Structures are given as C-alpha cells and as structure tokens.
Amino acid sequence: MDHKHFFSWGVDASTSLIGSYDPLLVLLSYIVAAIAGFCALNIINFIRTKVGSNHYLLKVCGGAILGLGVWSMHFMGMLAFSLPIPVFYDLTITLISILPAIFAAIVVLHNISKPDISYTNIIFTALLLALGIASMHFIGMSAMSMQAYMSHDVVFVSLSVLTSWFLAVTTLLIKSRRIGIFNLSGRGIDILAGLFFGFSVATMHYLAMAATLFFPDNTIHTSGIDNHAIGYGIIISVVLLMALLMAVLFYKQKIKQLLELASTHHKRVIETIDNMQDGFVLSDENGIVILVNTKFIKTFAHSDPKFVGVGENIASMYQRIATLYFEFSNDAERMQVLELINHSRDHSISLKVQTKDGGWWLLRQNKTFAKSLIQTWTDITEQTSQEQELIAAKNTAFESIENLKSTQDELVEAKKMASLASVVTGVAHELNTPLGVGITALSSIKDIIENLQKTINSGKLTKSKLDNNLDSIYKFESLAMSNFERVANLIQQFRYISVDQQMEDKLKFQLDKSFLKMMPIWQQVAKKQNISINTDIPTNITLFSYENAIFQVLTSFVTNSLEHAFAGQSDGEIHISAQVDKQMLRLTYSDNGCGVNTKIVSTIFDPFVTTNRNAGAMGLGLHISYNLVHQLLKGKIRLGSDKNSQSKIKQTLFIVEIPLDLSAEKSDSIAAKISS
Template identity: 25%
Template sequence: MTRIAEAWRRVPTVSAKFLLILVPSLVVTVSLFSALFFYDRHKDLKTALREKVATIAEVNVAALSNTLWTFDVQAVRNVIQAIGANRELVCIEVSDDLAGELFSWPEPGCPPDNDAGIERRPIRAQGLQVGSIALHYSHASVREQLRQEVMNTAALLLLMLAGTVAAALAALRLTVGRPLRRLIASILESERGGGHRPVDWRAADELGRVIQAHNAMLSRLGREEAALRKSEQRLALAITATRSSVWDYDLRTGQYWWSKEFPALLGYGASELTMTAETWASLLHPDEAEQVMAESRRRLRDRAMAYSAVYRMRRQDGRWAWIEDRATAQRDPDGRARRLTGTMSDVTERVRTELDLAHERNVLQVTLDNTDQGIIKVDRDGRVVMANSRAAELLNIPAEILAGTPQFADMVAVQRRQGEFGEMGDDPDLYLTYGISGRPPAGGDGNGCEDGGGGFPDMFGDPPGEPAGTIDQPFTFKRRRPDGRIVEVRTNPLPEGGFVRTLTDVTVEARSAEEIFHAMQELERAYADLKETQASLVQAEKMASLALLVAGVAHEINTPIGIAFGCATHLTGRTGSLAEAFERGTMRKSDLAAYVATASEASRLIEQNLTRAADLIQSFKRVAVDQTSEERRRFDLLAYLEEVVTSLGPTLRKSRHRVAIACSPGIVMDSFPGALSQVVTNLVMNALTHAFPADGKGHMVIDVDETPDGEVEIRFADDGAGIAAENLPKVFEPFFTTRRGTGGSGLGLHIVFNLVTQSLGGRISVDSVPGDGTTFTLRIPKTAANPQVPASVPLETEPI
C-alpha cells in the first residue's frame, strides 16, 4: 500500500493522474454493464432457438401421426428429411411405438452433442400415442451471433472511450490546467521576490474561488507587509521612548546580541560594551548575581515559554539601575531551549516608588495594629484590602488570612465554618456576603440588628449602575461570639465603593442586654419543648423514617465535607506560608508556582467534593421537604420513585438488600408527592425490619402499571419470609407488630394505609405466602382529589 501511494505521488501531472483514474473506471464500468447485457442477450437467443425448435416439432407431429398410423415408412423418412433441412438440428429421432421401430437422421442412432438441446413431442392418432419425435439442436448459431454482436459493440465502445478521454482531457485543460498554470506562475514569482501579482482568471467554480482567495491573500500580504514595516518603525520609536532594549541569545552558538539602546540604559556608548554573556553577567549587582545566574540557567531546563525578572545592574557612573528583564524561549521538539529573546527596561523609578509605598504601608499597618479597635477595609469588588491585628483577634480569623486580601465572602465563610455565627441566621454579614458575592444568604430576615439609618434590609438596595454589594449608608450592629464576647460592628460606605468597618469589644456594656436575650431564648426553647411533647405518637412514627434519612445523608456527606475541609485547611496553611515569605521579601517565583499548583489541586478537590455533597443534600432536600409538607404538585412518577430510593441509599448500603424499580417513563402524576414518598419509605423500612433475616440478602421490586381508568397500580414485592396467614388481616391495624420489644411500634403500615386511602385517594391490599415473600398492591388515581384529613395523622408538621 505504501509503494502504491509513493508511485501515485511520483505521477508528474494532474492530467496523468486524471487518466489513471478515469480510464480504468470507464473500462471497469463498461465491461461490467456489457457483461450483464450480453449475459441477458445470450439467454434471449437460446430461448428463441428453443422456441423455434419447439414450433418445428409441433408442426411435424401432425404430419407424422397419419404416416405412422398407416405404417408408411417412406413417408416417415421423407418427413424426417424435410425436417433435417433446418441447420440448427443435429439429430432427429422418430419412434414407432406400434411397430417397435426407430427412425434416425442423419444416421441411425446418431449420438446427440453434449452441448445440444432436445425437444420431445408425443405423436397421437385416433386418440392413441403411436410414437414420439425428438429433435436435437445445437447452440453454435447462438454463439456465432453473440460473438458478432460482441465484436461490433466492443469496436463502438472503444471509439466512445477514446472520444470520452479526449473530451475529458480537453475539459480538464480548459477548466483546471490553464488557471492552475497561471496560479503556479504567480506563486513562483512571489517566491522570487517579484512582487504579489494577482492571477488573471475569473470563474464561479471551485478553482475560480481558490484563485480569488489567492488574489485576496496576496492583497492582504501586501497590506500586512506595509503594516509590518510601519510596526517595526513604531517599535524602534517605542523602545527608544520607553528606555528599553531588545536582546537575543543563541544557546547553540553562544552568540549574544542586544540593541543599541541597552548600553544607553546604563550610560555607556554604543561600542563600549562587548556583546557577550560575560559582559552582561559582569554588570549584575554582587548580591543578586548568583541568584540571577541560577534563574537564567533554570530557564534552560524547565519548559516555560515566558520569563520575567527584576534585578540591579551597574551604571557607568557607579550607581545601580533596576532593570526589568522579560524573555521568551524558543524550544526544539524535545523541549530543550534553543534561543532566548527578550527586552530589558529601566524601572528604577517604579521600583523606588514601590519601595516607598511599601514603607508607608508598613508604618500605617504598625499604627493600626496599636489601636484598640479592629479595622478592615473592603473595596468595591468585595476584597479585604486592609486589616489590623485587632480585627483578626475580634473576628477570630488567623492574621495571615486577612493579610492575603481575601474576598469578604470567603472571610465570612471561614467564620461560619468556625461557628462564629452560631444559630444567628439573621446576622447582617450573611446578607452582606450575598450582596457582594452574589451567593444567597444563609437565612434570617435581617431583624435584631441596630442600624444607623432606617433598618438593615434597605442598606443593600443597589442603585442602577452600581456594583453588587454597594452600601449607601452607615449601619451598626452587635455580634455575640461563641466565647461570650460582644463585638460592636460599625460599617461606613466609601465614596469610591466598598466600606470601612470598625470592631469594638463592648462585652461589659452589652452583658445586661445579653442576659435578657438569653432569658427570652430560654422561654422560646421551653415553649418549643412544650409543643414537641404535645405531638402524637403517630406523628413521631411518621417522622422516624425521615430521621433515618437525615442520619444516613449526614453520614454520606461527612466524607466529601471532610475532604473539602482538609483541602481548605491545607490551602490556608500554604497561603500563610506564602504570605509570610512575601512579608519577609523572600518569596520566589518557584514558591508562587508551587502555591498556584497546590491551590489549583485543592480548589479542584474542594469543588468536586462539595458538588458531591450538594447533590446529596439537594436530593435529600427534595424528598425531605415532600415528606414534611402536604403540597400538591405535578411530578414524573419514575423520576420521583428513583429519587426516593436514592434518598434511602445510605440505609440500604448498610445491608445486602437491594431495591429495583420497573416503571415506564412519562407517567405524570398530579398528586401529593410527600404522601407517596412516606408510603414507599415505610414499605421499604417495613421489609428491611420484618422480611429478611439479619445476615440475608433480599430483593425488593417496585412495579408500576397504568390502568385504563386513569389510575396507576404500584406493586411493592419482596422475596422475604412472608406474613403468616393469621396475621394478614391485622397488618394495617394500629400498634400491631410481630417485633414488639425489638424496635417495632406497629404504626408503619397503619400510616401507609391512611396515606393511601385518604391523602392519595386510593386503596391498598396485601398478599403473602409464608416463605415466598410479600406483595403490597396500591391503586391510586393519577389526578388526586382533595384528600380527607385523617383523624389520627396531623397534616401540619414542624419543618426540619
């Protein structure tokens, strides 16, 4: 196959390749169709010959019937001689059955040719068969006629093939060859530097569009070359104006080059510095030379494409200039650096300004750290840009986190994980987090805080055109920390956006108010306990399955939350280390790269595990909300059953039992999903408790069918121990159980019966054979009527 491809590439012209494809294709196509045609023609000729011989036999049967009846031998021979005049016949046999004789032509017992055909006809006279005639005929005439037709057709096809090839070559030359030669001539002229001459050819076909695109490309190249020349001129002016220079270092040859602006940066003349790497190294500051050279060698080993460094170089007058060096590497396919190209700019003024600004910032930070109030500043993008140590203490946040300029929302998240907000779902910072970050608040209604201007909920009304989280007026509130300290928080907006916050320890002043607040909380808690003790035992049983669901989901989400927390803690430690290195001025690019890699991996793990936990919580939330409400809505039955079974996954995984669902998709219910969820949950828990032995492995199936009368039939079957016949009539009675004293209350199936017959408006039955499993059959309408309130099952429940 490789040789064929290589030979095909060696074909010198398009016309030759065209003929190599066209001629064999035409020959094969014509040969195939001719073979099919002459095959049919051969069958037609053979059929015509057989019909002709059959006609001869039919015609002579009548003549022979009388001669055989009268035993006229001479007449028989004359008829045979007359029949033999047909040149297709090779042998004629007439048998006289009455006389027992056989007449043959051209000679007695003439052996028929193996390729000959035969036609036999009986000879009758006076209603009796007196003999028979057999005509043997040859196909030689058919073959001869077919040969002549094949030769004539072949000659005609050869003439047509020659004409077709000639016409195709002429068309190829006119439509492809001529414009292609002009296109090649234009390309060769451009390569020789003769300019970009467009191809003089206009056509609406594909080649015409290619030439049109080629002409457009030539025009664009001309414009780009002109623009490139202008850009080179501008670059030269920009390099001079920005006090920069360009350099290039060929690692293979060791040749070093820089533009004439580099010596000027350091106060030298254009020819005073030799263009070598040694000259460049000799100008480095002694305190930085080793580090800069090591960094330069590292560039040769790693696979990065761009580099940046700032270091000092000696000027001619002995002073030191800060140089910003930016470089780009060119590498071979193996990743080895072959060439370094970059720019060097004098950034002395910028570095001095940054150093002065850092000094002033340190002075300001020391001043703030010695104040008794905690102070933080948040910019318009919601980032904490300044904070003192007292703020870290009062917020109970590590100082290194605040030093890393975190998002305000992330700072609140750290406090929340540490339990700083406690049960205070109405803490204003939760709403402030929402306003700045776009994330929803944790809960609460904004009550219970002191504000300086008209109430907390109005503080975050952003005017049109303002960024999210803009605070348009001051406000004040107090926060109680878990250790009992009371912190007064005052927030004032900034004109450019963002705000400044002060935190003051007012524990002593707020102690009396706290005592009153605690007393009110105790009263509310006592009232809540009183309400809980008034709940009925039936309601407690109804919520038992939800409690199991909560416990299972809590166990399931513990692993992803633990992983996410561990990653966040590790990332916090790395952030502190990086901030400490930054403060000491010892941070290196490798430290930052390692931190970015760690942060990227930690963020991925945090996002992955929190997404998993969110999916578990969302599934639990939908099922739990349905179980604790009497809301009626439309839902897809299959999807909802799968959601309920998924919510029971933590409980099922503790055992070896499995639940399968057999339900057609597209069954839409307009009913009460909470009641249906409670029914399915109780049936599964009932089977786990009663149907299977402790170390057994069981199967449960939920089978759903639609009925013609607008109902659905749900069959819940298990392959467990079954129910004794004497217990079947009592399974739906309240407080009936066979496991009393071992965890059974006897209310699970009673609740199922009430929910099915009253809330869902259906009916339920049970069928069981001891040792052969149990089947509960529910028939409920797809569109539920208004449910009747069961006397023993309260409709209103406390939310989870």
Template identity: 25%
Template sequence: MLRPNSGNPCSTHEQKLLDEIVHTYPQPIIVIDNDHRVIIWNKACEKVFGIPAQDVLGTKDQWKTFYPEPRPILADVVLDDDQEQLEQFYPGLHRKSPFIEDAYEVESFFPKLGSNIDRWLYFTAKRLYDEEGHVVGAIESLIDITQRMEAEEEVKQLNDSLSDHSKKLEEANDELKATMLKLANTQKLASLGKLVAGISHELNTPIGNIRTISTALKADTVKIQHQLNSGEMTKSALEDFLNNVLESTDLIEKSTAKTAELIMSCQQISASDNEYERSQLDLRALVEEVLNRQTQGLARSNILVENLIPHDITMNSFAAPIQQIFDNLINNTRMHAFDDQQAGKIKIRAQICEKTITLIFTDTGCGIPTKNFVKVFDPFFTTKFGQGGNGLGLYIIFNLVTGVLGGSLELQSPDNGGFELHITLPTTSPYALTVEDDTYYI
C-alpha cells in the first residue's frame, strides 16, 4: 500500500490505478502508518461509517468509528504485534486468518455504528512491509455481516417456533445415539466413528433442508405481511405465497420422513440379539437356518438358492454374526441384483484349507461395476437410497467379518457376470483378550 505524496517511484498512472482500486472496493478499508495515523480511509468507509475521509486522515481517531472511548482497533494491535492487547480487547474473538499469512480476523457486534445502525462486522488486519521487509503500517478490511447474523437469528427463532419438529428431531437423535451404542456393544463395529459421521451427514441433509425452507418461508411471510399492511396485496401475490407455503410444508414433511426412515433402518440393523456365544457350529446347517427364514421373501423375488456347503465343515465360532452376514447378503441380492419378476439364482459354497474356511457367495444378477468395488463396503454407499436401501448392509458384513470373526473378504468379477464374494474365516474365531476388549487373538 502506498503512502500519499510519499515520492514513491510508481508512475502517476499506477498511483491512480491503485487509488481507483482502493476507493472503488465495495468494503471498508483502513490503512494506518507506523505512527498509527490513518493514511487511507476509502469511500466504503465513508458510506458505511458516515465519517468523511478528511475528518480522520492524518489522525489517530480511527477508534471513534467503533468505540465510545479511545482504544486500539485490530490494525493498531496487529501493527504493534501485541498479544496481550489482542487478548485484552478481543478475548475469545480473535483467530489467525486461514487465508492470509500473519493476519488476524475477528467477528464482533457494534451497536449504533454509522448512521446509528447496529452492525455485525467481520474484520481482518495485517502488517504492511516495504521492499526491504520493514514494517510500514497495517491494513484492516471490514465486511458487514449483519444480514448473515440476522438470518442466523431468524433461523434460530423459527426453529424455536417449530418446537414440535425440534422435539422430534432431538428425540430422534437420542434414539440414534442409543442405537449406535447398541451397535457398538452387540456387533463390535470396528469403524463406529465413521458410521456415526455418515449418519450425521445423512441427517444433516434433511435437517438442513428444514432450516433452509423455514428461513425462506419466514422471509416470504414477512414480505406478504408487509404487502398486507401497506395495502399492496394482490390476488396473484397471495396465491403465489399460498402455493409456496404448500410446497414448503410438503418438503418439510418429506425431510422429517427421511430422518425417521434413516433412524428406523439403524434400529432394524441393531435389532437382533447377537450375544456372540461361542459354540461348535455345523456351517451348512447354520446357513440352512437363514435360508428357511428367507424362504417366503426369496419366493416372492423369484430367486432360487443352492446351499452347496459340504456337510462335514465345522468351526468354533459365533452363530449370530455368521447368520447376520448371510441375511444381509441375501437381502442385498434381492434388492439390487435383479429387476422385478426377473428369475435369479444364488449359490453358497465353502472350501476348507488347514485353519481357514472360505465361503463363496455368488448370484446371477447384474453385478457390481468394478469402479464401485472400493466403495461398496463404505457406510451409506447404495444405489437405492430412499427406495428401501440404506447402504449399511455390506458395511455391517465387512465389520463382522474383519472384527469379531477375525476374517477377510474379497469381491470378484465373474466372467459370466453377477456378484461373487469370497469370505475367509478362521476355523476357530479369535478370542477377546478380555470380555470388554475389542482386541482379539487366535
């Protein structure tokens, strides 16, 4: 930043261009020199603060714009590099700018500022240096964020007025936390943090929609109320407002329904009472129990299942997690693999090799694109979200296989299409070091 009349070697054209940029910039800019005297007070400052540049240029009166008594503004504090003053005058408000090196930024409220208007300001200050690296002053730029803060306050008030919705969402969140705790305790999900983050992300969408719609609806209500009070109401304006209200309430209902649907899905996932009781299992018989439970659903889906697991394969493991895996695999096939009324086939095989058993689950459906192989075991990855799918089925399988069962899994791409998953499990599932430990050993 150049000092006026400082004999700077810049050409007159460059000086005029710099002045034009500074004074046409739409946000207030204040520049002080090494003596804390104001050397630039752009036109935006004059407009926003109501103080002509001639009243402050060359003075140390920059404080008068913001405060009733003399005190440093952020540019003064940054110029002096005074951390004590930073804490004294901006306690809990200041932070280093993530965008500008060695700059600080603050958001603060200023009552009766400029034209006697209450304003919220976001301001950033940084030291200025000459070509030799010497400090020559400081610059402070300000942005009026009053509208943003007022909008946030309106949203808060509107949310308060929608107490029923808020209460239901709070109850839903409480239920969700309880469900997540149950998942952690009963299914030993290794990546519960990632799951919670995913659920929070999915909840943020409908909740965010409700807040956005509510804010817009309130703004429209204020507008139509103003038209009504001023006598400027027209039939078309009222019709547009009523149509908007209907559309907004419909979207709010859909968003709350989506939230409830997500929580219901989580509850269903954690509903089975998996106590993880260790026992000697007949693998073929264990899978046959799952198929017997799924008989009606498979028949409705026109899917034939062949249980090709040999009769002589046994393992020392946990029945509930293994059955949960096959329940999820069959449900995934029914939902994703075949079009309506399309006949399909599932084959379940097993191979034993020393201390491991490899389960091979295949179907003749549409398969999974290779590009999605790295995503299918992520929480909430689904191609049918909102159509009965929640993207948690394969994620649960992954955590059960790699967690309590101590195994691994691998997706294959059959030459003739379809879906093929190899699950390798130890013949003796790992033992926890302690009853409450999540670490296992074989």
C-alpha cells in the first residue's frame, strides 16, 4: 500500500477532490471528545484521593480513556467526511495512532492532578496535549489508503495546533480553578472543562482537515479496511465511553455521599475530641499544630485559643508552655523533657510532667498511619498522690516483712532449741530405763560375786551355794545384756534422726526394677499376717537419687502398717503406686488397717510419737522417714486421708513427693519449688 503526503505552501486546489461532511456525525464526533474529556477530568478527582500504586493506575486508566476519546473523535470525523473515491484504512497504523494521544493524556493527568500546578506548567502541559492530538491526527491520516495523495497546508496546520493549544490551556485553567466562569463549582466546572476539551480536539481535527487537499492518482495501489469496519470500532469506543461516563457519574455521586458522611463523622470526631477530659493536640508530619481541644486550651493557654499557636510549629508552642506552666528541677531536665516531646515523632512515648501548681500530667504520644502526631494530656495528680501513698505503704510493708523474717528466724531457732530439748529428753527417757535395769543387774552380780568371794575365803562354800549363785549371776547377766542390747538398738536408730547426706551416693535407677528387688522381702514379712502388697509402678520412670533412702522410707511404712494398722488382724491390703508430674515423683502408700488415732495426726512425724510404747515401739520410724524425705531426697511427705466421725482415720494414706533428678544443677531449683 502506497502513502503519499506532502506539506506545502499555497498549493493550487483547482484539481483537488471535493469532499463533504455529514453534520450529524460531525456533532457526534465533538460530543464523543467532550465525553472523553469529562470522564478523564473527573478521574483527576479520584487521583487526588489515592496514594501509592492506585495513584499511578488511575493515571494510566484516565490517559487510556482520554486517548481513546481523541482517537474515536478523529475517526468519527473521518466517517463524517466523504470523498468521490473509495477510502480504506491500514489496520496497524490505525491502531498505532492511538498511542501518542494516550501518552500525552497520561502526562496531562499526572501534571494537572497536582494541587499546586503553576501557570507555566499548565501552558507546557496544554502544549503537550495539543501535540499529542496533532500526532494522533496525522498518524491516523497516514493510515488512509486511496487513489489520491494528500497535501497539507503548513499555515493551516500550524493554526490548528495553536488553536488546539489555546483551547487546551483554557480547559486546564478551568479545571484547576484558575478561571472562574459563572461562579461554577464542582460538576459544573467538570462539564465546562469537558466541553472546552471537546472543542480543543475537534478544532484541531477539522482545521487540519481544512488544510488538507486530496489530488487523484490512479497509479496508487489501495488496501486495508473500509469505513464500515472503522464504524464498528468507533461504535464500540462510543459504547465504552458512554459506559464509562455512567460509571464516573455513579461513583462521583457515591463519592459525594461518602464525603458528606465523612464530613458528618468529622464533625462528630471534632466534637468528641473537644469534649474530652484529657488535653488533645494533633500535628501534621511537618510538626505543624492542626488541632487542640478545649481542655488543652483551658489548661495550658489561659483559655485563649491564640496562645497555643494553631498553625505554628509544635516545638515553639511547647517552648512557650514549658516556660509558663511546667516545673523542672534544673535546666537539664527541662531540655530532656522538651527533647522527648519535640523529637520523638517516630515512636510512642509516655511521659509524666509536673506543673508549677503542683499538679501532675501524663503525656501520651502516638504516630498515626498518615504520619500525623497525636498527643493526649491526662491529669494524674490524684493518681500520683495515691501512688506515693502506696509506695510509702509498700516501704512500710517491706520493713514489716523484714521484721517478720527476723522474728521468724528467731522462732525457728527457738523451735530448733525446743526440738533439740525434746529429742534430748526423749533420748534420756528411752535410755534411762534399760540403762538403769542394766546397771542394777550388774550391781547385783557384783554383790553376788563379793558374797561368793567371802564364802570361799571362809571355806564354807558348798556346791549348792555355788550353783545358786551362778544361776543368779546368769539371770542378772541376761537381764543386763538384753537391756544393753536395747540401748545399742536405740543408739543405732538415733543415728538416722539427723540425716547424713553422704551415707550413700546418688545413682541412676529404674523405679520398677528396684521395686522388683524389694517386693519379695516385704511380701515375706507380710505373709505371716496374711497381708497382701499390691503395686502400680509404671515401667518408664527413671530417677537420679538415693535409692536406699527411698526404700528405707517405704519399708518404714510397711513396718508401721504391720505393727500398728494390722495388729490383731489376720488379713489386709497394702497398696503402693507411683506417677510423674512436672519432673516430680509422687509415691502414694495406703493400707486398709485400723487407721491412725486423730490425737497423733498433727505430731505423727515428730520423734518418739507412738501409740504402742507398751509393746516396745519407740516412735522413731516416721520421724526418720520425714528427715530422709525432706533433707536427703529434697522432697516432702504428708499424711492425707478421710476422717470418720469418731477418733480414727479410716484409711492410712502417706504421700511422698520427690524430684526425679537430684543432679547438682537441678536440686536447688527443685527444692525451692517444693518449699514454696
């Protein structure tokens, strides 16, 4: 396809082809351009309310709409123009022709969306728009394929661009409110600006068409799409523009409603802030004070709104307020407080400030998403006074606690001395009788031996007397031996009253396996009284502790049950179970014997406490068990069971809790947990 275009001066038009226009299509082409301008200029309102990626997306969409409107107007104008020869259009060039218009429209929307656009920028932007329209026009003209060539008069072409530029400047001035016509505002300005934009595009097109002459040339080969295809494309463009117009009008009304709603909410927020009991200060990202409420004005501005300096820098305002109202111990504190207030915009702060009248105020500062700064001032005078009273009460309480601890230490020492005296008294009581009997027996033996010696010296010793004396000596010797053995047994048990932690080494062992070793011994002893011993010991419990001490405690329980709980009974049951909870082993021992006398429940772990002293019981077994659990095993032991209405506990239940691991690094913390 051949294209022949010439720009010339004063060409003879006598041989040129005569074209004609359809007035209805001409009018429609102008309306299309005006609608495109109205839609694109309205998108500016949306652009100014958006930030980030949405901002640029709207500019691109608006530029595409404006470019599509210019393109549609051009080819609708070409449909309105008729020549006496067939005209075709190159599809590729036709589509490419829209690009200059879109590019120029995007730049225009970018510049005009700025709130403070200058006159120079308006003139430059309008020139760029006019050149974009002109470029689109001549590229679109070059898409024409016909047996004729075109000649463009440079004067008229220049006039068309200048006219379009002038009308574009007028359009932008109206949109930026630099020109006030008929006191229009809002939608009226957008409609008027759209009409001028339509004139800018249509004037450029039709003046440029007036500058173009068509001369027949049968040698030119033609190809491309015809006017019908162009018409379909224009119809689609017009439908899109009309749909966009409806969408713009709908969303503009929606935005108007939202703005009215936002205005209502804004008034409510302002009223709420103004009626706050706290002082309120709002400043923008540049530190300029935007808003202060009544409470702040009354507190820090002599009730004079001018004093707080709305519109001034927040640092200057606080410099003035600090001088008149704030109380500082020295200049360094004053500088530090002002530094925090004025230069901590990037993070939240909470600061107490004292005023010269003795009051205290709490400043809380937060940064908003829009980088504004919100400050609230809360009167905490009463709260601070209460805090000081609480601090004084706390100090008094600490002193009382220290005194209490001192008294407690003294009581512990006194209890230790009393316990020692009790132990000494008990030991003396327990040893006194067997020692007395033994000494008496030995004294009797001595007397017998002295009498026997006198008889021998006198020569009057007979066999019968010797037998009688030897028989008496034997009886007294047996009596002394049995009592001295009792003393030795008592002394052996006294060794366990104070636990020696070096009596054995800690070792790692499986609890269930240790039970398997001890069960035959316990069962052999219990078998004599037909007592069964049942256990519930999980197989996965591992301890690092004193194995012998644990089973010495359990053996003491078994012995206690056999000698006391099942005394006089021919059958019974003992149950021992174990479970783990938070690194602690819990051993539960119970029997269904006669129970524990309630008179000794509170002292059952004290030394020499027994209800069976007549049978030779000394009351040291549970006391030794208590010492082993608390001192050596770093645990605790207690008696827990249900009471009946009489004087017995109907089921004996001992609970022992000890750490699973008594390694050096863990024993202290576990023992502290137990004691707490």
